[in-house]
Amino acid sequence: MQPDANTPQQIVDHLFRHESGKMIAVLTRIFGIHNLSLVEDVVQEAFLKAMLAWTFKQVPDNPSAWLMTVARNKALDIIRRQQHFRNLSGELAYQLQHTTESTVRQLFLDTEITDSQLRMIFACCHPSLKEEDQIALTLKTVSGFSAEEIARALVTNEAVIQKRLYRARQFIKEQGIQLEIPCGDELTPRLETVYTVLYLLFNEGYNSLKADELIREDLCIEAMRLCLLLSEHKVGRQPATFALLSLMCLQASRFDSRMDENNGIILLQHQDRSTWNRELINTGYHYLRQSSSGDRLTVYHIESAIAAEHCLAPSFEATNWNRMLQLYSLLLEHKPMPVVLLNRAIVLAQLGQHAEAIREVTTIPDIEKLLSTHYIYSAVLGDLYLQAGDMLNARKHLRAALQLTVSLAEKKLIHQKLETINY
Structure with a gap:
């Protein structure tokens, strides 16, 4: 796809986000996930070559294909130069040794690129990795996010993200995790892990913790892209x-x-x-x-x-609030978590059951800790008291929520509610 950009820098930046994940997936299939650093170097070199070439020459009609060709040729050069096939992909070592060029060309076909991307997703979402490491590694290797972008998206600093990425890569290397799509009894639990990571990624975008940005559409769109990719493959259908x-x-x-x-x-x-x-x-x-x-x-x-x-x-x-109450009650059976009880309480309030809604929140396990650490519980409870006409408790909990949230948009909304109490 030709992006709507004028300068080579803009085109390269656009393509890095949209193509680097594909390139990393295919090259990792060739070199093995234990050589991930080498793979990233090859991808960086391809984009640097594009930047230099397109600055002085016309951008090709199909820049994505140009980049893939450069990456493929570089992979062939490395294989021919090293001749250490046992250090490459365990899955493809024999083919790479005896039919090097045809094997590499085959892996750069569209169908194989998709398959390689899915293998990479499963590797990044390996259940033995910490959840925070799964998300960071997926965003970096599959989605083409920089460490700085990941840190910004997950509301932390770049050093923390670099640590998570290093920890994940070391674990994969030391444990000999393979770039493969699980099958048989392993498939269902591994799919569950992938679902969890994609769900968390989407939710982070939909309810961003950033102070100045409530919605991070880029994270949501990336989660949707990966979920669509999964849905179109036979194992994810x-x-x-x-x-x-x-x-x-x-x-x-x-x-x-x-x-x-x-x-x-x-x-x-x-x-x-x-x-x-x-x-x-x-x-x-x-x-x-x-x-x-x-x-x-x-x-x-x-x-x-x-x-x-x-x-x-x-x-x-x-x-249909009665139907909503049924659905939240059903969700509570499958997902007995405080946030589900909180949302069920909101539905109860919409049905006019304000006292029951407040009781639902105040009897959540460890509610005092949640009220002092997570603004959403104080915000909802304050709003429920407001609807019930208890202005004293409404003010108390809304003020607590105001102190807990970092979101400027949330602060503005809470201020508006407090103003209605003080009016």
């Missing part, structure tokens, strides 16, 4: 994959309605539903229907059904 992809589409459909022109939060009840992306909603419905096959109900099915209920309602007031 599963009901749970379709349910997760449906959830992402339905949630992403509301991007443009969640913030106003002053970067303020627009609550669901005040959102202009005509701005919701109907194409994404219909796509979400499509994948939700596809997810209905099979006999296994997952949290992604239930959460997608909840998102669909919001999209089906012509207005906030017309939402």
Whole structure:
């Protein structure tokens, strides 16, 4: 795809984000995941060569194919020069030794690139890796994010991300983790790990912890891209994959309605539903229907059904809150977590059961700790007291939430609620 950019630098930057992950996946298939540093050097060299060539010559009609050709030729040069086939991919050592060029060319075909990307995703999401390392490694090697971008996205510093990446790479190297798609009894638990990483990646974008950016669309789009890639491969063509992809589409459909022109939060009840992306909603419905096959109900099915209920309602007031309560009760059975209880309490309040909603929140296990460490619990509880007419407790919890959140948009919203109490 030719990007809409004018300068070679802009084109290279665009392509690095969109093509480097593919290049890393294919080259890792050739050299082995234990040679990941070598692979990244080859990719960097290809982009540097593009930068130099395109500065003085016309950008080729298909810059993506140009980059792939450079990477392929560099891989062939390294293989011929080293002749240490046992140090390359264990899977392909024999083929690389006896049919070097044809094997490498085969791996650079579109179908093989997709297969290699999926292998890389499974490697990055190996269940023995820490969750935080899985996410960092996926963003770096599969998605083409720099360490600085990952740090910015995950609200930490670059040194922490570099540490996570180093730790993950060392673990993969020391444990001899293979670049492979699991099969048999190993497939289901490994898929669950991939789902978790993609779900967390999307949620980090959808509810960003950054002070000045509530929604990180780049993270959401990348999570959706990887989920779509998974859904199109035979091993990932599963009901749970379709349910997760449906959830992402339905949630992403509301991007443009969640913030106003002053970067303020627009609550669901005040959102202009005509701005919701109907194409994404219909796509979400499509994948939700596809997810209905099979006999296994997952949290992604239930959460997608909840998102669909919001999209089906012509207005906030017309939402089927009784159905929502049933869905959250079902979700609680499959996902007994404080945040589910919190959302179920919000639904109870919409049904006019304010006392029950407050009781639901105040009886959450370890609620005092949650109230003092996570702003969302104080914010919701304060809002529930506000709806119930208990201004004293509403003010107390909203002020606590104000101190806990770093999001400027959240602070603005809480200030607005406090002003209604003080008015």
